[in-house]
Amino acid sequence: MTFRITNFVKLFFVGAMVLICVNFIFVHVSAQKKRTLAEFSHSEKAHKQSCNSCHKVPSRNWRAAGDYPNITDYPDHASCVGCHRQDFFVGNRPQICTVCHVEAAPRGKARLRFPMRAGSTEFTLNFPHSIHQDVIAENQQSESSDTALFVRAGFRPEMDDKDPKFNSCSICHQTPTNLPEFTMRNPIQTEALSQPAAETFMPTAQFFKNSPNSHASCFSCHFQGQKPIATDCASCHLLTSSHFDPSTISRYSLKFDHEYKDHNNKDCVTCHIRITQNSDLKLLVGADVPILTCSSSSCHGDDLKTEMTKRTQSLTAKENIFQCNYCHTSAIGSFQIPLTHQAIK
Amino acid sequence: MLVCVLEIPSFSQELPSLGSVRVIGQTRITGEKVVLDRKRFYLMRGGLEENEKLVERLKTTEIISRDCFYANLKASPQFRCWLKTEEFNCESPYCREITTEDVNGVPEFLLAFRKSLRQYGGKSEIARLWLTTNLPFDLREGFYRQQKSMTISLLRDAGAIQTIMTDSILGSAYFVDISLNLEDADGKKRKTETFLISNLLPLEIGEKSYVWACEIEIGADKQATLNLQAAEKTKKCVVVTKDLPKCRTESCEKSK
Numbered sequence: 015m016t017f018r019i020t021n022f023v024k025l026f027f028v029g030a031m032v033l034i035c036v037n038f039i040f041v042h043v044s045a046q047k048k049r050t051l052a053e054f055s056h057s058e059k060a061h062k063q064s065c066n067s068c069h070k071v072p073s074r075n076w077r078a079a080g081d082y083p084n085i086t087d088y089p090d091h092a093s094c095v096g097c098h099r100q101d102f103f104v105g106n107r108p109q110i111c112t113v114c115h116v117e118a119a120p121r122g123k124a125r126l127r128f129p130m131r132a133g134s135t136e137f138t139l140n141f142p143h144s145i146h147q148d149v150i151a152e153n154q155q156s157e158s159s160d161t162a163l164f165v166r167a168g169f170r171p172e173m174d175d176k177d178p179k180f181n182s183c184s185i186c187h188q189t190p191t192n193l194p195e196f197t198m199r200n201p202i203q204t205e206a207l208s209q210p211a212a213e214t215f216m217p218t219a220q221f222f223k224n225s226p227n228s229h230a231s232c233f234s235c236h237f238q239g240q241k242p243i244a245t246d247c248a249s250c251h252l253l254t255s256s257h258f259d260p261s262t263i264s265r266y267s268l269k270f271d272h273e274y275k276d277h278n279n280k281d282c283v284t285c286h287i288r289i290t291q292n293s294d295l296k297l298l299v300g301a302d303v304p305i306l307t308c309s310s311s312s313c314h315g316d317d318l319k320t321e322m323t324k325r326t327q328s329l330t331a332k333e334n335i336f337q338c339n340y341c342h343t344s345a346i347g348s349f350q351i352p353l354t355h356q357a358i359k
Numbered sequence: 360m361l362v363c364v365l366e367i368p369s370f371s372q373e374l375p376s377l378g379s380v381r382v383i384g385q386t387r388i389t390g391e392k393v394v395l396d397r398k399r400f401y402l403m404r405g406g407l408e409e410n411e412k413l414v415e416r417l418k419t420t421e422i423i424s425r426d427c428f429y430a431n432l433k434a435s436p437q438f439r440c441w442l443k444t445e446e447f448n449c450e451s452p453y454c455r456e457i458t459t460e461d462v463n464g465v466p467e468f469l470l471a472f473r474k475s476l477r478q479y480g481g482k483s484e485i486a487r488l489w490l491t492t493n494l495p496f497d498l499r500e501g502f503y504r505q506q507k508s509m510t511i512s513l514l515r516d517a518g519a520i521q522t523i524m525t526d527s528i529l530g531s532a533y534f535v536d537i538s539l540n541l542e543d544a545d546g547k548k549r550k551t552e553t554f555l556i557s558n559l560l561p562l563e564i565g566e567k568s569y570v571w572a573c574e575i576e577i578g579a580d581k582q583a584t585l586n587l588q589a590a591e592k593t594k595k596c597v598v599v600t601k602d603l604p605k606c607r608t609e610s611c612e613k614s615k
Contacts, residue, residue: 077480081482081485082479082482082485082489083479083480083485144522147524148399148503148506148507148524149451149453149500149503150453150454233489234488234489234491234492235453235489235491235492236492237489237492238492238493239491239492239493239494239496239499240491240492240499240500279528280526280528281526281527281528283524283525283526283527283532284526284528284529284531287523287532287533287535288535290399290522290523290524290532291521291522291523291524304533304535304536306379306533306535306582307533310381310582
């Protein structure tokens with residue numbers, strides 16, 4: 015019994031030593047992997063100051079660099095020298111120069127492009143759609159018409175020749191001129207039932223809407239006066255990794271064409287029904303357009319029911335799984351039907 | 360020996376019952392079709408009886424109308440006319456683009472434009488597009504702030520579980536993914552749960568203001584629909600109608 019206890023104690027100590035060593039190696043290696051001076055991070059403790067302690071709004075060169083007062087350049091040397099004075103004088107090619115400059119040399123004046131898009135994932139964007147809907151919602155008087163009231167869905171209101179402008183959304187979201195980067199949005203609560211079939215469908219630019227990628231959409235109201243103002247960077251840019259990749263549009267229903275004639279005559283919030291209550295972008299975790307906006311219409315209701323029936327029949331007959339393809343490409347159409355689609359009745 | 364008792368969670372949990380309701384804001388007021396476009400509605404648990412206090416507040420609370428708000432600020436008649444034209448029905452200067460013609464026609468805009476022109480390097484297009492950045496606080500966001508604080512005050516203990524805005528064409532909107540409690544106090548199953556839908560803040564239509572508070576049964580089987588009617592006798596709806604105080608000036612009416 016005593017022997018067993020002694021062995022147990024030894025084993026315990028050996029285990030503890032191994033853990034300490036692993037921990038030491040991990041910490042040591044991590045320390046070695048610590049960012050170099052060339053890799054600037056806003057997350058560094060010393061860098062977590064008020065944004066305008068370094069970034070001046072607008073930058074001195076804004077007239078030459080852009081169309082509107084903006085942050086168009088890196089902060090001046092004065093922002094860095096307080097802590098990094100000695101780093102500016104390390105050898106002929108001080109590493110710190112390459113944070114902003116193309117070349118690490120005392121006379122290398124050319125600077126990298128600003129802002130540095132690759133570094134944008136350090137921040138995520140805070141944008142409350144709900145408030146903006148209330149404040150800027152264009153309230154166009156609806157014209158009186160004699161069409162029947164209370165017709166259940168399947169609406170095709172007669173439009174005049176002018177394209178309707180849904181100003182409050184189109185201030186920021188417009189049809190891109192070129193096909194943007196896109197990807198399928200990965201369903202999180204369902205599994206693929208089969209290998210996706212070969213896919214030939216390819217959307218065009220008009221299937222998508224772009225999102226702002228500059229301050230232009232914000233500063234027209236928020237430059238000063240209307241809070242958060244341009245110098246309150248942290249009110250919109252939160253120092254946390256982005257919950258989505260702003261350079262790529264991810265969609266469940268890749269086959270939806272925003273510019274199709276029976277789509278572009280509708281107000282955006284007719285389908286994007288969650289957006290008017292969304293106070294934080296990262297809370298938009300599910301589909302922003304719940305399926306009932308399509309399934310309860312006379313335009314698509316029957317097609318969606320047919321798809322659901324085909325899937326159910328293929329499962330019952332234990333045949334090849336029917337892959338939904340009315341809205342989805344096969345990459346999504348091969349997945350289990352999610353609970354949200356129970357709305358199709 | 361240490362004995363651990365692990366409780367294995369049941370995977371046969373019942374799926375939550377979810378319901379949805381479509382609100383259709385199309386009605387006839389004094390014979391004319393009115394679409395309640397871009398109007399915010401709130402969803403509360405319980406019916407008219409359970410939300411009695413809220414309904415009482417909706418009936419009794421006096422709210423300063425948009426016209427009176429800007430009249431009290433001594434906004435120019437031109438500014439007030441700009442907000443409310445035949446084509447637009449705006450609550451603030453953020454509602455639509457301010458054109459060059461608007462700048463020249465509305466004194467507040469002209470003043471702000473001149474300030475912007477000086478500030479933004481003489482770039483007239485930026486000065487016009489960013490004009491609101493030089494408007495006084497109250498003109499810019501005062502009415503929104505008033506509406507917001509009124510909403511908070513009205514809701515108080517009511518606790519809205521969702522809020523939506525109607526679209527601009529049909530005046531229609533959906534509350535979706537409403538978590539339903541389909542068991543009554545005795546543990547008996549029921550098919551629907553009672554909710555209250557209200558716009559809380561009076562909608563100004565013509566010379567009157569309207570507040571709806573309507574009871575609706577929502578179940579998991581079928582999407583419910585609420586048609587808003589102007590008549591006060593509407594079943595299970597309280598429609599609070601009040602005359603709007605006259606705050607529009609004669610000159611404003613003329614310049615329309």
